[in-house]
Amino acid sequence: MIKAVIFDLDGTLVDTIEDLKDALNASLKQNGYNISYSRKQTMDLVGSGIRNLCKNAIENITCQEEDIDKVLSSFIINYDKMQINHSKPYGGVIELLDYIKQKNIKCAVFSNKKYENTVYIVKHLFKENTFDFIYGKKEGYPLKPDTRALDLILDELKVKKEEVLYVGDSDVDMKTAINGNLIKVAVTYGYRDKNILLSYNPDYIVSSPLEIKSILEQIK
Numbered sequence: 422m423i424k425a426v427i428f429d430l431d432g433t434l435v436d437t438i439e440d441l442k443d444a445l446n447a448s449l450k451q452n453g454y455n456i457s458y459s460r461k462q463t464m465d466l467v468g469s470g471i472r473n474l475c476k477n478a479i480e481n482i483t484c485q486e487e488d489i490d491k492v493l494s495s496f497i498i499n500y501d502k503m504q505i506n507h508s509k510p511y512g513g514v515i516e517l518l519d520y521i522k523q524k525n526i527k528c529a530v531f532s533n534k535k536y537e538n539t540v541y542i543v544k545h546l547f548k549e550n551t552f553d554f555i556y557g558k559k560e561g562y563p564l565k566p567d568t569r570a571l572d573l574i575l576d577e578l579k580v581k582k583e584e585v586l587y588v589g590d591s592d593v594d595m596k597t598a599i600n601g602n603l604i605k606v607a608v609t610y611g612y613r614d615k616n617i618l619l620s621y622n623p624d625y626i627v628s629s630p631l632e633i634k635s636i637l638e639q640i641k
Contacts, residue, residue, distance in 0.1 A: 464612040
């Protein structure tokens, strides 16, 4: 029986890419880089935390740590201002979360996004008490696909690994589920190509959030 569902945030619950793109492009311009990224290009850069986002954005120009730090500092300021300008839950997500709540299944967010941004977005885009636990990047815990933060979430939810669905849209998410020995659900409406997700042999693959309801009904 499934007793908990752990969701990635960006590209899984919420389409955040426009605000990430705008914050990144503004940061690059402020630091003298004559480059900008499209929505699709930004999708390819995200998933491994904001420092890696900034590093990946300028890696063809410079790999100097001080340059990455400058873009990162600008990005943090810009994203704090822009983070819910365009971001919104994917169609069907709210209904899915309501269903999970009705079934008394625990629900958590597990993101590589900075903790403060993760909580801010969740609190502004979802009803209060939708999630039993919200995790964003904290000092002392490495990013996904490392599972040390995942173990923290499992302890908080008081569930066993075999009782958990892990839902995500990226290769990082699939690696996290594999490393954590969780049931992995790949979503194809997010930021990664379906073929990339299939290469990790997900237990389930869905093209709509509402398809996850059927998975929960199947696993007894």
